Amino acid sequence: MSPQERHADVLIVGGGMVGATLACALGDTPLKVILLEAGSGQHTLPEQGFELRVSAITRASQRIFETLGVWEKIAAYRISPYRDMHVWDATGSGVIHFDSAELGEANLGHIIENNVISMALYERLSAFENVELITNSQFHQINTTPENASVTLTSGETIKTKLIIGADGGRSAIRQRFGIGVRGWDYDQTALVTYVKTERPHAETAWQRFLPTGPLAFLPLPEGYSSIVWSTDPEQAQELLAMDDKAFCQELAAAFDHTLGMIESTGPRATFPLRFFIANNFIGERLALVGDAAHTIHPLAGQGVNLGLADVASLAEVLVDALAAGRDIGSAKVLRRYERWRRADSLSLFVAMDGIKRLFGSDVPALRWLRNFGLNLTHKAPPVKNHIVRSAMGLVGSLPRLSKGLPLSGKPD
């Protein structure tokens, strides 16, 4: 082996929330892991106010973080529970309301700034001796054979590995390098994000109003602030971005039907183009895709990163089980178990989200009637409602051990 050549059992490309969680999940296993991140890997919080990117973290994802020793670090920064969810249609009488008390749960999940999660993950992974972090570097060339893979970095060094993980986000260069296509829908939508202080308290509720142009969400933050995710057409997003604070606050309060009164102040605003797709394959030769590299969904259900964390929990379980059984962790047989598990789950959520988005984005009177009737009917049918909310909490389906709060190296199912 030349000095420029190193070995890792697993090379994770992309140290976002999903890739960094996988590195933590494989910490303290016999596997040698390298996490390769194009950025600096440094995350900070603003001195005033909040970070603009936040995630609704489900109970299942919380369990993953708890089991990996990350949750206590996240909670030590700042988190905001939501105990209720209130969803309604701006063009009719349809309304649905979920209450954690009805389920006998303390809350439905937490709203957490993305950088809080990343800071906690990077602190945790620095404690693992079998995990090495390489920052400010990217892959240059990849060669694979049925037996192994070789990845040359932009720095010139080469890493020989049994398995490459593509955790490099929606525009994944790894997915493209392996020629894996995607199937997607283009809704031509943009998400405008900011945080605001409202006249009335948010009541620890995640509010979502479906407007004809897209959903508008108010998500509870600490100290009475709310995080805003306003999905709309790109033209309106540009207009909202260009407004002065006073005009924006008035526009936002009106779009939200003054549900929490007037908007008293607002933070900076940013926009994100929204893309929606699922990869045709989640695996390739010596490759597995996780997180947004495998699937990018609409933020209306707040499930994107939760889906990625479920990928991580499932893949880590598949790898640890394979290792215990003496199998090659990068073999097609082992990786197919991961793909079968996760692609079906992701596809069904993807189809459901697409249906909701189309139903609520329509002005056709029959569809408008259907969605209002459907919301009210679901609201009055406790078993259906409970199933929906338990799914949204990530507590339904074939859960991996980490999502059940069990250690990774438990007994294989």
Ligand SMILES: Cc1cc2nc3c(=O)[nH]c(=O)nc-3n(C[C@H](O)[C@H](O)[C@H](O)COP(=O)(O)OP(=O)(O)OC[C@H]3O[C@@H](n4cnc5c(N)ncnc54)[C@H](O)[C@@H]3O)c2cc1C
């Ligand atoms: C407005 C908005 C609101 C959202 N709200 C929610 C929510 O409430 N709940 C929820 O669950 N999800 C939400 N999501 C989705 C969620 O943000 C994403 O699903 C999540 O960030 C994906 O994480 P990831 O780690 O897979 O990808 P990314 O966050 O894209 O991370 C990819 C990482 O890979 C690195 N990278 C890229 N290319 C390379 C390379 N070639 N080599 C090395 N490193 C590379 C990048 O620097 C980055 O660190 C929202 C999304 C948007 C746009």
